[in-house]
Amino acid sequence: MLLSKNTQDIQEAVAKYCISGEIIELPNTSIERLSNYKRLVNNILIDTIESAYPITVANIEVEIWDILVQQFIQNHNCQTPIIWQLPFEFYQFVFENNFQEQYQMPILNELLYFEWLEIEMFMMEDIQLENFKTDGNIANDIIYFNPESRIIQLNYPLHKFIPKEAIELKGNYFVLIFRELNEKILQFVQVSPIHVWLIEYLQQHNSSLSNAINQFSIEHNFEINEVQNKQLILFFEHLKSKEFVLGFK
Amino acid sequence: MIGIGLRKEFAAEFAEGNYLEVDFVEFAPENWMNIGGYWKKVIDKIASKYPIYCHGLSLSIGSPDELDWDFLQNVKSFLDNYEVKIYSEHLSYSKATNAHLYDLLPIPFRNDAVNHISARISQVQDFLDRELVLEIVSYYTPIEAEMSESEFINKIVSKSGCKLLLDVNNIFVNSFNHNYNPNQFIKELPLDKVAYIHIAGHEQVSDDLIIDTHGQPIVEPVYQLLSDTLPQISPVPILLERDFNIPDANELQDEIDKLRKITATSPSLFQHATF
Numbered sequence: 070m071l072l073s074k075n076t077q078d079i080q081e082a083v084a085k086y087c088i089s090g091e092i093i094e095l096p097n098t099s100i101e102r103l104s105n106y107k108r109l110v111n112n113i114l115i116d117t118i119e120s121a122y123p124i125t126v127a128n129i130e131v132e133i134w135d136i137l138v139q140q141f142i143q144n145h146n147c148q149t150p151i152i153w154q155l156p157f158e159f160y161q162f163v164f165e166n167n168f169q170e171q172y173q174m175p176i177l178n179e180l181l182y183f184e185w186l187e188i189e190m191f192m193m194e195d196i197q198l199e200n201f202k203t204d205g206n207i208a209n210d211i212i213y214f215n216p217e218s219r220i221i222q223l224n225y226p227l228h229k230f231i232p233k234e235a236i237e238l239k240g241n242y243f244v245l246i247f248r249e250l251n252e253k254i255l256q257f258v259q260v261s262p263i264h265v266w267l268i269e270y271l272q273q274h275n276s277s278l279s280n281a282i283n284q285f286s287i288e289h290n291f292e293i294n295e296v297q298n299k300q301l302i303l304f305f306e307h308l309k310s311k312e313f314v315l316g317f318k
Numbered sequence: 319m320i321g322i323g324l325r326k327e328f329a330a331e332f333a334e335g336n337y338l339e340v341d342f343v344e345f346a347p348e349n350w351m352n353i354g355g356y357w358k359k360v361i362d363k364i365a366s367k368y369p370i371y372c373h374g375l376s377l378s379i380g381s382p383d384e385l386d387w388d389f390l391q392n393v394k395s396f397l398d399n400y401e402v403k404i405y406s407e408h409l410s411y412s413k414a415t416n417a418h419l420y421d422l423l424p425i426p427f428r429n430d431a432v433n434h435i436s437a438r439i440s441q442v443q444d445f446l447d448r449e450l451v452l453e454i455v456s457y458y459t460p461i462e463a464e465m466s467e468s469e470f471i472n473k474i475v476s477k478s479g480c481k482l483l484l485d486v487n488n489i490f491v492n493s494f495n496h497n498y499n500p501n502q503f504i505k506e507l508p509l510d511k512v513a514y515i516h517i518a519g520h521e522q523v524s525d526d527l528i529i530d531t532h533g534q535p536i537v538e539p540v541y542q543l544l545s546d547t548l549p550q551i552s553p554v555p556i557l558l559e560r561d562f563n564i565p566d567a568n569e570l571q572d573e574i575d576k577l578r579k580i581t582a583t584s585p586s587l588f589q590h591a592t593f
Binding site: 076081085095098102103110145146148153192193253 | 426433
């Protein structure tokens with residue numbers, strides 16, 4: 070490297086000062102003026118994280134939030150050059166350091182994860198659609214799903230309730246999240262385990278819904294009666310009206 | 319040509335086409351690359367109507383850390399995809415000790431830094447297959463300098479072959495903060511290498527310090543500095559930056575119109591501007 074060790078050390082000391090505030094002495098350099106960079110770097114990091122997690126910020130004690138953010142700033146080397154992706158690193162940092170247990174906030178990790186997922190899915194790159202037709206039979210034709218989707222599992226129903234209420238409803242929740250094809254806004258649909266199984270099966274196999282339901286019965290040794298069968302078909306009709314089912318292959 | 323720095327605060331309205339009368343749009347690739355969905359639709363619409371210029375944030379050309387080639391590959395794809403006319407960045411560093419800081423730290427004005435940065439500029443220019451246009455940044459203190467700021471800039475431009483982005487507000491801010499004459503400073507620069515101009519507002523926070531906020535209207539002395547500078551350089555595009563406290567469109571348009579008026583006072587230089 071053409072940079073001398075001395076210049077490298079100076080640059081690194083300045084950068085570390087901006088993060089840690091650890092006083093440095095540099096000849097011909099105004100530390101008082103340098104403090105503006107420390108303030109600006111801190112403001113940028115704090116604003117970026119806070120704006121990504123408004124629900125968490127509103128539901129956590131200010132002192133604890135400040136500790137989490139400061140711990141992150143002081144101890145984490147920010148890796149992404151894309152600043153809107155930085156909140157994901159904050160979520161990872163909180164998760165890996167188990168602050169959830171330390172501050173006895175059982176919902177913390179999931180809340181951060183849920184808020185980050187909203188950003189990630191809203192911003193994710195477009196996925197090229199395959200050819201599909203809009204008319205078809207929901208039970209007997211091969212369904213084509215919106216590819217910009219994900220199914221997640223939650224312990225708290227954060228997709229339906231504010232955190233204070235969700236924390237009282239610990240359970241096992243599955244949420245289908247997809248980005249609308251035209252408006253590009255996110256939709257959240259609570260689904261049951263059998264819905265999850267069927268959606269994932271249909272995404273992986275060229276199968277009709279009726280065949281998938283039969284397959285479910287066989288694999289789980291669970292008989293699905295006519296009423297249940299009808300309800301499942303109605304649910305997929307509902308997913309078509311919500312435009313998660315885009316059409317048919 | 320007068321352009322505007324795109325902000326998400328008004329991007330959707332701007333995309334409709336009647337928000338501001340400008341000749342081009344500039345944005346940071348870091349805020350718009352590798353995305354899809356709503357914002358991709360907005361940016362595609364804007365790119366279909368206006369020439370696009372990009373002003374990067376995370377290259378960190380002055381960093382002691384290695385260049386991030388994966389990042390640069392993404393930048394290259396983005397610039398190619400949107401047929402970006404100019405890719406500018408900052409003559410500063412924003413990453414060190416393997417950590418991004420997301421702010422523009424001042425580089426020590428030293429010979430070894432000149433050599434280090436010039437080599438990196440050449441690498442980046444070769445990789446991107448385009449000229450890099452580097453902005454002279456505002457700074458609040460020199461860091462263990464061994465030469466003057468203008469000497470530092472001249473050496474880098476001469477050694478690397480890069481172009482300059484002259485941010486007249488930065489020059490004004492620096493001249494105030496470090497007590498020098500901004501016109502004299504500009505005269506000392508390699509003005510034939512100026513490819514682009516930025517202009518913005520700032521905030522004076524104490525008797526001897528101005529912070530380069532991009533959050534206020536352009537002040538009269540900065541307009542004057544622009545007027546004084548234009549006759550000394552070839553015609554280049556001028557960009558209005560307004561990143562905070564964004565006013566309504568009329569106020570921004572007034573500033574853009576004023577910039578047009580100033581450029582019109584140098585007709586012999588500007589009438590052939592083609593970019």
